[in-house]
Amino acid sequence: SGGGVILAIETSCDETSAAVVRGGKEVLSNLVSSQVETHRRFGGVVPEIASRKHVESITLMMEQAVAESGLSLKDVDAVAVTQGPGLVGSLLVGLAAAKALALALDVPLIGTHHIAGHIYANRLIGEMLYPAVALVVSGGHTELVVLEREGSFRIIGRTRDDAVGEAYDKVARALNFPYPGGPHIDRLAMEADDVNELPRAWLEPESYDFSFSGLKSAVLAEINKARMKGEPPMRPALARGFQESVIDVLVTKALRAAEEFGARQLLLCGGVAANRGLRGTLTAACEARGLPLLIPPLSLCTDNAAMIGAAAHLKWVRGEFTPLDAKADPLLSL
Numbered sequence: 485s486g487g488g489v490i491l492a493i494e495t496s497c498d499e500t501s502a503a504v505v506r507g508g509k510e511v512l513s514n515l516v517s518s519q520v521e522t523h524r525r526f527g528g529v530v531p532e533i534a535s536r537k538h539v540e541s542i543t544l545m546m547e548q549a550v551a552e553s554g555l556s557l558k559d560v561d562a563v564a565v566t567q568g569p570g571l572v573g574s575l576l577v578g579l580a581a582a583k584a585l586a587l588a589l590d591v592p593l594i595g596t597h598h599i600a601g602h603i604y605a606n607r608l609i610g611e612m613l614y615p616a617v618a619l620v621v622s623g624g625h626t627e628l629v630v631l632e633r634e635g636s637f638r639i640i641g642r643t644r645d646d647a648v649g650e651a652y653d654k655v656a657r658a659l660n661f662p663y664p665g666g667p668h669i670d671r672l673a674m675e676a677d678d679v680n681e682l683p684r685a686w687l688e689p690e691s692y693d694f695s696f697s698g699l700k701s702a703v704l705a706e707i708n709k710a711r712m713k714g715e716p717p718m719r720p721a722l723a724r725g726f727q728e729s730v731i732d733v734l735v736t737k738a739l740r741a742a743e744e745f746g747a748r749q750l751l752l753c754g755g756v757a758a759n760r761g762l763r764g765t766l767t768a769a770c771e772a773r774g775l776p777l778l779i780p781p782l783s784l785c786t787d788n789a790a791m792i793g794a795a796a797h798l799k800w801v802r803g804e805f806t807p808l809d810a811k812a813d814p815l816l817s818l
């Protein structure tokens with residue numbers, strides 16, 4: 485099929501990414517330039533530096549995405565870009581580049597929500613069934629979303645404090661791992677021989693919300709306790725206890741939502757979907773219930789432009805375009 489070639493751009497945080505996606509499903513190219521080395525020495529993303537880095541690489545990323553796709557600019561039917569949420573200075577760079585290209589090519593601009601992108605990364609790997617429940621877990625987000633039908637989103641739960649990835653990164657930092665610490669905690673937890681049991685924050689019985697700051701404080705308290713005794717903290721057992729507590733709450737609430745909303749499919753997405761413990765536990769739980777589960781491969785879980793192209797294609801089909809004077813919205817709602 486020839487139609488619906490979308491050049492997509494994603495610059496909402498610290499990855500500069502450009503992709504070419506055909507028909508919302510076929511990834512022709514998906515390039516990601518990570519700034520993680522630049523930000524590592526600061527222990528987290530520095531917004532001002534992130535936007536400057538985006539400026540340096542966005543043009544080259546767009547050119548390479550087109551070159552690697554095997555198509556040319558005249559084949560592009562629309563330009564899609566993450567309009568929010570995210571760091572405003574970072575979003576602005578992608579949005580300005582997308583507007584300029586859409587204007588030059590005389591094709592529509594399609595502003596896209598970052599979380600819709602994470603969710604529709606699943607379009608790139610399989611057929612989506614509705615109603616669906618999506619568990620979105622990243623450095624900036626922890627959300628349970630119900631999709632009654634294609635393109636409709638209802639957030640039923642979110643974190644009241646730290647995002648999951650953020651909690652992982654903070655705990656990792658306390659255990660002396662470099663940023664981003666999530667993968668280190670994951671590895672250590674898988675290797676651990678014992679578990680330092682930590683509390684679970686279930687919140688109110690009916691609630692689909694999450695809270696991870698209490699758990700994070702519990703880990704920090706354990707570390708301090710060890711220091712007071714002049715002992716090193718039990719890193720593997722703590723990592724395991726933290727990981728088990730996080731996964732228990734995420735998986736339990738996601739499955740309860742799937743049941744309550746009659747989901748025909750569960751979707752896992754966002755950077756923390758890389759977590760081996762989470763993938764394994766959710767896969768086993770869904771298999772036991774006969775509930776179909778989609779989890780994108782790692783390259784489509786972390787921030788990337790192909791997922792933006794997949795989400796934008798649904799708008800392209802409906803002719804939902806974005807005016808060229810549209811603004812970046814760091815708090816854009818889904």
Ligand code: KG4
Pocket residue numbers: 497621622623624625648649650652653664665666667670754755756758759760785786787
């Ligand atoms: O989606 P993403 O690339 O960027 C955001 O939009 O936030 O997610 C990055 C987050 C970081 O907090 C990182 O520590 C976490 O995902 N992460 C992990 C793992 N791999 C990445 N957290 C736990 N276990 C992992 N294996």
Ligand code: ZN
Pocket residue numbers: 598602622754755786787
């Ligand atoms: Zn993200």
